[in-house]
Amino acid sequence: MFDIVNIEKPETLDEALTMLSGNPNLKIIAGGTDVLIRMHNGSLEEAELLSLRSINGLDEISILENGTISIGAMATFAQIFRNDIINKYLPVLSEAAVSVGGPQIRNMATIGGNICNGAVSADSATTMLAYDAALKLISPAGTRIVQVRDFYAGPGKVNLLPGEILTSILISEDSYRKTSGCYIKYSNRKAMDLAILGVSAVCKTEGGKFSDVRIALGVAAPTPIRCSEAEAYARGRDITPETMKEIGKYAVKSAKARDSWRASKAYREHLIEILTVRALKEAVSRGGGVNIE
């Protein structure tokens, strides 16, 4: 039994928005794999829920006319990982999606829920940051587009305004075209585990040089972060072991790792340096670039 006092199951987005603005206590529930666990643990009590599960079409994955890829917020990680568009154009997201929880969790948990939860360890968050994704938030007042990098406010906190619902995640063609990338989830177990560190690296290369590098880290700071210093250093440089080594060092500078029961600060910083380089090397190699040793 869950401590639920009320649950609404709207069938359209308009209905959902009206309910949400009519009752500020409503807590949005998507796949339920986090919200219900919080109730089970007693950290969410007397919940009034707004379930988005009965709204058709919120899980659609498509390419818009301008080349932007739109991922419905209610798309599950299993849907994402099996989707042809994602596998062709956003393979790093597919890699991140299949690393979430276990198979049954991936059949239930949604990408929208994963992002709105604000978890530092969210496997999808780092990759969405690395692809410069934007979030489409709808409220009775209209539509707001927010960059993922501006959405995270702190551990478990996101800039979702009262009355707003995340409907889709948008990745522009510029952000994914001609890129290659890699996601590394570092955890104690291969399944059913949270990341000790998550690294998403996406890059564009031209004539043996980096023309663009985007590195995002999860569980390296109070929110998922981008490594701006490392990226700025890498842009325009020759892809060499020396460049890679420096990128790893710069990545540690961007991070604000801390001690937790999963890993110490020192160990996390070691992982950041090593795994950033490993992910980026793999990204270069997948892009058909040089093999760096």
Add this chain to the structure above:
Amino acid sequence: MNEMKKISMIVNEKVYSLEVDIKESLLEVLRNRLHFTGVKQGCSVGECGACTVLINGTAINSCIFLAVWADGKRITTIEGVTKEGELSKVQQSFVDEGAVQCGFCTPGLVLTTTALVESGRKYTDEEIKREISGHLCRCTGYNKIFNAVKKVLND
């Protein structure tokens, strides 16, 4: 105050219309109200996979699936896998490979494997391990389970 909601669902090809408490998980309704006790309660937080059922053919953890969400859905529990007293191919493979010891994880694993078989896809050994990783087994050491799944997928 317990709020009730009427739902209608198909469990193992039979229609059930009943009032459920909005606080109830699908696991609780299946076990306590409809007496499908082949659905096991393990961790209650979606980690062990003992409570796995198929919803419209997809494996989910019924302990973290609200009963009100089951409205209009087609559910398969282990009781619905055996047809006219005959074990399914998946069940037979588990028996043949000795993949059952205490049996607590078995209903969930059989259902997950059934979904894999029905997907019609091919799976590498690594993919098989990944696809059954949402089930904890404390007896077998997993080798025999892996063999049973591999065997039925290659049939």
